[in-house]
Structures are given as C-alpha cells and as structure tokens.
Amino acid sequence: MKDVDEYRTKRLAETTRRKKAPSPASLDREVELLKRMLNYAVSCGSLLSNPVAAVKLLRKPNVRRSVLDDAAFEKLLAAAESQLKPIILVAYDTGMRLREVLGLRWSQVNLKLGVIKLSAEDTKTEEPRTVFLTKRVRETLEVQPRHIKSDWVFTNPATEEAWKDIRKTFRRACKTAKLAGIWFHDLRRSFVTNARRRGVPESVVMKMSGHPTGRRASPLMSSVLPSSWRSWESMWVNATTHECPRVWTRSGQSLRPTVVPRASTSSSLRATMVLNRWEGMRPTHSRATLRRKPRGSSSSGSAANSRLRVGER
Numbered sequence: 001m002k003d004v005d006e007y008r009t010k011r012l013a014e015t016t017r018r019k020k021a022p023s024p025a026s027l028d029r030e031v032e033l034l035k036r037m038l039n040y041a042v043s044c045g046s047l048l049s050n051p052v053a054a055v056k057l058l059r060k061p062n063v064r065r066s067v068l069d070d071a072a073f074e075k076l077l078a079a080a081e082s083q084l085k086p087i088i089l090v091a092y093d094t095g096m097r098l099r100e101v102l103g104l105r106w107s108q109v110n111l112k113l114g115v116i117k118l119s120a121e122d123t124k125t126e127e128p129r130t131v132f133l134t135k136r137v138r139e140t141l142e143v144q145p146r147h148i149k150s151d152w153v154f155t156n157p158a159t160e161e162a163w164k165d166i167r168k169t170f171r172r173a174c175k176t177a178k179l180a181g182i183w184f185h186d187l188r189r190s191f192v193t194n195a196r197r198r199g200v201p202e203s204v205v206m207k208m209s210g211h212p213t214g215r216r217a218s219p220l221m222s223s224v225l226p227s228s229w230r231s232w233e234s235m236w237v238n239a240t241t242h243e244c245p246r247v248w249t250r251s252g253q254s255l256r257p258t259v260v261p262r263a264s265t266s267s268s269l270r271a272t273m274v275l276n277r278w279e280g281m282r283p284t285h286s287r288a289t290l291r292r293k294p295r296g297s298s299s300s301g302s303a304a305n306s307r308l309r310v311g312e313r
Contacts, residue, residue, distance in 0.1 A: 004055050024060040068190040079176035084169050086140045093134045095191035095209035102163045104153040129210050
C-alpha cells in the first residue's frame with residue numbers, strides 16, 4: 001500500500017496532454033489495472049496472493065456536466081472547418097460516440113430510410129442498434145463526397161482513410177467559437193440532455209443513444225417498434241428545427257394530434273403529453289386488445305371510438 005501511495009504522489013506531479021495533473025479517476029483506473037494483473041497472476045499460480053488487494057480507490061467525483069444548447073452548437077458549427085462540420089453535426093443530432101462516427105461506413109447508411117445500422121462490433125456496448133437521422137443530417141450526408149476506393153463516410157483528405165484523431169481540429173473550432181472546456185463527447189451528452197428537455201422519455205433516449213439500460217429496464221424498452229421509433233424521430237426533427245411539437249392527447253379511447261405552442265406550455269406538461277402519446281404506441285397484440293368490441297355495445301361508432309387511430313399519426 002505504501003508503494004501505491006508513493007506512485008500516486010509522483011503521478012500527481014506529472015502533466016498530462018491537457019497540461020493538467022492526472023485526475024483521481026485516471027489514478028483509480030491505473031490501480032484497478034494493476035489489481036487485475038496481479039489477480040491474474042494469482043489465478044495462474046505465479047503469486048500466492050495479491051499484495052495490493054487491500055488498496056482503496058480514491059473515488060472522487062469526476063462527472064462532467066458540459067452541455068451545448070442549440071445556440072452554442074450553431075456557433076461551433078459555424079467555426080468548424082469544412083471536413084469537421086458533418087462529423088460534429090452527426091454527433092450532435094444522433095448522440096453517436098466518437099469512434100462510431102469516425103468509423104461510419106456507407107454500407108451502414110440508408111439515406112432512403114433515414115437510418116444508420118450499427119452492428120454489435122461497431123458499438124462500445126457490443127449491442128446492435130438503429131440510429132435515426134434528422135432532416136439536416138440526411139441532407140448533409142446526401143452531399144457528402146464519396147470516394148470510389150473507400151467505404152468510409154468521413155475520410156482524411158491526406159490519407160483517404162478514416163479519420164484517426166480530430167482533437168486538434170476540434171480544439172481549433174472551439175477556440176474560434178470561444179467555447180472553453182468543451183470535449184467532443186459533450187456533443188453526445190448534449191443530445192441526451194436536449195432530448196429529455198424536449199419531452200422524450202428517458203428509456204427512449206437511452207435506446208436512441210445506445211446507453212445500457214442498467215438493472216431496471218423499463219417495460220417500454222421491450223415494446224419499441226420501428227414505426228414507433230420513426231414517430232419519435234419525426235418528433236425529434238420538429239424539435240431540432242424549432243417547430244411547435246405535435247403531441248397526441250387521449251380523448252376517451254382515441255388519440256388525437258394537438259399542436260402545442262412551445263412558449264405557452266411548460267416542459268413538465270409537454271413531457272406528460274408525450275408520455276400519453278407513447279402509451280398509444282404499443283405492440284400489435286396490445287392494439288388488438290384495445291380494438292375488441294365490448295359485449296352489448298352497439299356497432300354505431302363504438303368500435304371506432306375504442307380503437308387507437310394509428311393511421312392518423
């Protein structure tokens with residue numbers, strides 16, 4: 001334990017690439033790696049016990065809360081170089097991770113359907129997912145140059161291969177836009193935060209961004225249909241283009257579209273109406289249950305009032 005404390009003290013005197021001392025989280029990761037190595041040596045019989053097993057981690061809070069609103073992102077987008085603009089736009093509007101964006105291939109993109117198909121080997125969580133594109137992302141990708149000999153969507157002009165590192169280019173854009181302390185991953189955090197502010201349920205946002213659902217997975221996660229995701233994507237497009245959102249309010253057993261002025265509606269009320277809208281997006285068996293005609297009821301309009309008017313969406 002004494003050796004580990006001395007190591008931490010020496011590391012805190014060093015300077016990282018960000019010209020700062022290592023964070024407590026970085027030191028904890030290094031100690032955890034050392035523990036795993038020694039545990040493996042114990043399991044192989046090379047050591048009798050792990051000498052650093054009792055070392056405690058620092059576990060100091062190191063949570064970033066930097067979020068870009070639409071105005072700040074527009075400044076960043078205007079200040080970015082031409083090859084960086086589509087990269088940060090895709091990251092901001094879809095919530096994709098840096099490696100997912102830089103490793104994007106044309107074979108994964110379907111502009112006709114407006115989706116990106118990520119396989120398990122393309123994601124950090126090793127779970128496949130479908131990413132829905134906003135209108136401006138689709139328009140940007142439609143005019144994105146394609147290389148005959150390469151399947152990469154974003155290529156380095158110098159190598160004609162996928163970008164390996166864009167940190168310097170991104171820092172220059174942040175400096176020009178006068179945005180201090182912004183990381184590329186903050187674009188992903190901004191996507192999640194802005195979606196929640198616009199009333200999209202947390203479980204849906206987690207599915208859209210590819211975040212793990214954790215121990216308590218919401219029942220909504222297992223009842224997501226492609227048609228439902230398309231409706232949520234349409235809502236997200238309207239929200240990102242600053243249009244008044246069309247939500248669905250329940251009237252008896254039917255759902256009716258209602259345009260809600262953004263300025264006159266509180267965020268909590270919008271979220272409630274969006275949740276009501278989600279309640280109408282159930283799998284086929286749930287809709288069939290709602291369509292059943294109750295006994296003793298007349299056929300004049302009762303069936304129409306008892307079914308969810310899915311076709312009106």
